[in-house]
Amino acid sequence: MLRTVLQLILLVLLLLTYFNDSFMAAVDSFNLLFTESSRPFKGCRDALLLLGIYYATKKSICILSDLSVGVRTYLWPKVSPTDLSQYGKWAVITGGSEGIGRGYAFALAERGLNIILIARDMRKLQSTGDEIRDRFDVEVEQISADFNEGPSIYRLIEQKLRGKEIGILINNVGVMPARPSPFLTNDSDYLQRILNVNMGTVLFMTQIVLEDMVSREKGVIVNISSIAGYNPLPLMSAYSASKAFVDYFSRSLQYEYKDKGIIVQSIMPSYICPSRENDFSAILTTPSILCPTANVFADSAVQTIGKNNRTPGYWPHGLIAWSISQIPQFIWYPLVWMIQEQLAC
Ligand SMILES: NC(=O)c1ccc[n+]([C@@H]2O[C@H](COP(=O)([O-])OP(=O)(O)OC[C@H]3O[C@@H](n4cnc5c(N)ncnc54)[C@H](OP(=O)(O)O)[C@@H]3O)[C@@H](O)[C@H]2O)c1
Incomplete structure (x- = not known):
């Protein structure tokens, strides 16, 4: 404010000098007037x-x-680059047959880790597994499990993982809403999946692998949150809250186990292409620098392991997250409401 006032005064003085020398007298009087009248406000200035x-x-x-x-x-x-094979021979990826999880599986196999993929559909798992074996000289195992079944499913997974040196766990599996919608339109099946798949898996899978990691004094747990977890997201309330849960859990766990050689990373990406069938908009299904393919994203994100424990994982998404962090909350809510309403149509 003060700067603007001073700049205005300077501008007036310059204009006066420029147009006519005879204005100099006026300038002097103005200077005098300004100095005299601003004297009582010197402390304030x-x-x-x-x-x-x-x-x-x-x-x-x-x-x-x-x-x-x-x-x-x-x-x-x-x-x-961080040598990711130092943490253990195997990487486990939940929801590893498609999308971001599949991208992580390829990126980690390329870095020499054996891969264990977990998802529901065995055919998709096998096809991804075969592609990885064809391209990289690593072992791949598949586990068919539905995380929506709740805690009972983890006994089977624990048995299958027993005896394996798990260096990296990617807690990737998650359900996203088809499009923004008011909370009351969310059916109970969707809300159950938010609890079991988005939140439950992160807790229970971590319990399965962490003890062995702590005894070996090394290990990495990557939890896929989302940019939706940075700030509350009206019309995607349950999803946004589940991603904030993943982020908070990761940050607390990192602090608890940092002295035991464990890295817990919270990854908070923006949109990845191609998304699922019922996409929000054409812009979000066409790969671009802001909306990368899952492979491009995952290749960038694995490089951030050991370098930053809370990151979007991909630099253009880092710029988006930074811009969001600069927006005051009183602007954020109406702004995001307007965007979400458009996407909901
Ligand atoms: N895509 C984005 O734009 C984006 C942005 C930010 C964050 N994220 C987060 O990133 C993660 C992955 O998203 P994505 O878009 O890559 O997902 P996606 O393409 O829908 O892939 C989901 C994977 O999880 C498996 N899966 C789904 N439900 C399952 C269940 N109940 N039990 C076991 N496996 C299940 C799927 O295989 P089956 O169907 O065979 O089970 C598939 O392998 C999610 O946590 C999501 O919230 C995504």
Whole structure:
């Protein structure tokens, strides 16, 4: 404010000087008038100046710190990639037959890990498994399980994983709503899946692998949250809350086990293409820099393991997340409401 007023005064002075020398007298009188009239507010002016300096310094430090996080997350892995095979021989991926999970399976197999895929449809699992075996010299196993069955399903999974050195667990499986809709239109089956598939799997799968990781003093647990978990998302309330749950769980668990050699990473991507059949819009089903394919995304995200424990995993999504973090909440809600209403149509 003070800066704007001073700039306006300067502009008037310049204009006066430019147009006519005879205005100089007027300038002098104006200067005198300004100095004299602002004398009582000098203390106030100094306080505002200090406030401005504090704000500018704080903003600069935040921007520099955000830039350094970007360099550490996305550029540093190119110079010094993490050797992911050091954590153990096997990687387990829930929902590994399609989409992001499939992308992770390929990216981890490329880095020398044997792969265990878990999903419902054995045919899809086998086809993904065969593709991985054809391309990489690794072992692949498939487990057919429906995570929506709840806690009972984990006994089978635990048996199948017993005796294997699990270095990396990717808690990827999750259900997304077909499109934004009011909470009361969500049926109980969908809400049950949000609980069992989006949230339950993360807890129970972690319990299965963590003990052995702690005894070996190394291991990685990657939990796929979403950009929907950063801020509340009206018209996708249950999904958004389930992703915030995944993020909070990951961050607390990381703190609990960081001294035991365990990495817990929360990955919070934006849209990935191609999404499911009933997509929100054509823009979100055409691959682009903002909407990458699952393979492009996963290849970027695995490189961030060990470099940043809470990240979108892909730099253009990092820019989106950063922009969101700059929006005040009182603007966020009406803005996102407007967008969600459009997508709901
Ligand atoms: N796609 C995006 O734009 C996006 C953005 C941000 C975050 N995410 C998150 O990323 C994760 C993966 O999303 P995606 O879009 O890649 O998913 P997707 O393409 O729908 O793939 C889902 C995978 O999970 C399996 N699956 C689904 N329900 C299952 C169940 N009840 N039990 C066992 N397996 C099940 C599917 O195989 P079967 O059908 O054979 O079981 C498939 O392998 C989710 O957690 C999602 O919330 C996605």
